Amino acid sequence: MVKVICINEIDSNEKFKRNQLNNKERKLCKNIFKCVVFLWLKLRYCCLICLVLIFFGGIISMIVLLSKNNSSSTNIVIPITTSSTVTISPIIITTYSTFSTTTTTINNSSRSNWLINGDAETGPCETGNSVTHPTGWFYNGTITQVYYNNSYADLFYTDPGPNDRGQCYFYGEKPTSVTSMWQYVNMTSSIDPILIDNQTIYFNFSAWIGGYSSQADHAQVSLIFINQINQKIGSTVILGPVTNTHRLSITSLLFRQANGLVPIGARSCLVTVTITRVYGPTADGDVDNIVLYLY
Secondary structure: OHHHHHHHHHHHHHHHHHHHHHHHHHHHHHHHHHHHHHHHHHHHHHHHEEEEEEHHHHHHHHHHHHHHHHHHOOOOOOOOOOOOOOOOOOOOOOOOOOOEEOOOOOOOOOOOOOOOOOOOOOOOOOOOOOOOOOOEEEOOHHHEEEEEOOOOOOOOOOOOOOOOOOOEEEEEEOOOOOOOOOOEEEHHOOOOHHHHOOOOOOOEHHHHHHEEEHHHOEEEEEEEEEEOOOOOEEEEEEEEEEEEOOOOOEEEEEEEEEEEEEEOOOOEEEEEEEEEOOOOOOOEEEEEEEEEEEE
């Protein structure tokens, strides 16, 4: 009996120990599982946070790039020669506020003349003593587009004047006292008005002006700027007049030039050539190579 009791006690002790060991293993497994789950959840939330940060970082980068691209964009202005076809009455200018003029030239190789037939080379030219009005200009009186070397007019190829002269020039012919021609230029056909109003557009205005021998007949060329309601703005730019005193009583053409900023509000401009007869049967004022650059 004693032996049976001892064996039973031993069996029960072993079972108890096994149960304790199993319980410890279960607890350890539970703890390991909890740690793995916690680490997995923590890693998942970290990944989500990283993705959110990357997403917002990409949006901010795109906004910065777009703002840089917008701030670096520029407007390209290409001058195009245009003319207005509005018919008006002749304009005679009597009072002027002038820009200073100079005989210093600038490099205009990359620009184009905004005037039509500023060099008297478009259309027919007079070969005798009749009137052939200039092509591309409105006119008043007898102003004529005439050939050089015409003995009925003033100038020969050998007379002082532009080296790049063509075959013809503008000549007064036989007015009662004054003859003129004029031409409109629509600047906003190829220039953004904002550039004008921001004072970033310049003009360069020039012409070769002269007359015959000691005669006091003379010519001048003027430029006025006009706003969108057809009102003159700014000061009138005047080239000339070139008198016989300026020419030293030599039949010739002298270079005159003015440049500056196009005034705020300007949308078009008007170029006028005026030739005045002082005495004699003809108005011996002469003009060639009229040029208007806008840049």
